[in-house]
Amino acid sequence: MMTTQTTGRTLDRPALPEPVRLPRRRHRRRSAQRVARWQIYVPLGLYLLFTLVPFYWMLVFAVRPRGSDSLLPWPITLENFDTVWNGLGFGIFFQNSLMVGVASLIATTVIALSGGYALARYNFRGRQLFMIAMLCTQFIPGAMMLIPLFEIFRTLGLVNTLWSLVIAETVFQLPLSLILISGFIRNIPMELEEAAWVDGCSRLRGFFAVVLPMLRPALVAVGSFAFIHSWNNFLFALMFVSEQEKFTVPVGLAYTLGEFSVDFGALAAGGVVAALPVVLVFAVIQRYLVQGMSAGAVKG
Missing domain, CATH: 1.10.3720.10 (MetI-like)
Incomplete structure (x- = not known):
């Protein structure tokens, strides 16, 4: 029966190969998500602006005083609503x-x-x-x-x-x-x-x-x-x-x-x-x- 004898010296192990570095897919994924969000939010924002501007002008004309041409409804008045509702x-x-x-x-x-x-x-x-x-x-x-x-x-x-x-x-x-x-x-x-x-x-x-x-x-x-x-x-x-x-x-x-x-x-x-x-x-x-x-x- 054959036996193996161990010596005091350590055996040389082959060096492990270096891990292969994968490309940074996370960064690419984030950039793709940013592009996708940009493509979604910009058309929606333009559509929302196009839709809400007429409502904003209607609200401005309704609450600003007569004869005023201000873009901001200030001071606010309810005179027009009183005229419409009661008059x-x-x-x-x-x-x-x-x-x-x-x-x-x-x-x-x-x-x-x-x-x-x-x-x-x-x-x-x-x-x-x-x-x-x-x-x-x-x-x-x-x-x-x-x-x-x-x-x-x-x-x-x-x-x-x-x-x-x-x-x-x-x-x-x-x-x-x-x-x-x-x-x-x-x-x-x-x-x-x-x-x-x-x-x-x-x-x-x-x-x-x-x-x-x-x-x-x-x-x-x-x-x-x-x-x-x-x-x-x-x-x-x-x-x-x-x-x-x-x-x-x-x-x-x-x-x-x-x-x-x-x-x-x-x-x-x-x-x-x-x-x-x-x-x-x-x-x-x-x-x-x-x-x-x-x-x-x-x-x-």
């Missing part, structure tokens, strides 16, 4: 627009919810043709329907009433609302409703207990679009309503323009009053709006 009757216009917007929101949401559920859960003959017809109605301008709608409202005795605006707004908002809600309901698994039926729920009770709570983003998106469209609509309110006490905010803004002169301060103050509810609505519902639009646009 021109914008309080009544604001109330009329709010009534029409809320009524259109409720009617559009309820009808679209029932119709969207039927389109999503029931298979019937002509369903695809009906969906195509709903899409085709979006290509029809509202101005082409003014004379037929006016004749219908005149026959029903609804001319010069706010109900004519509610009906017209609801009819024009329903096609898109039906498509959005039906697409959202298709993404909700049918097994959830079937489980509720097994537990003893009827179809209606299962809808309210299972489906309706999951439709909050879609309902917010549909309702907000219906409200904002009815709030900003000028054509229907101009054609179907003739009495001043029934004007809405867009028509009231148009009547601030005189024949030979324009009160820019009052016009700007009215624009601020008209834009404030829309801005508040978008600020509250923005997180639901994107979710509802994206979910309703995907086919389940």
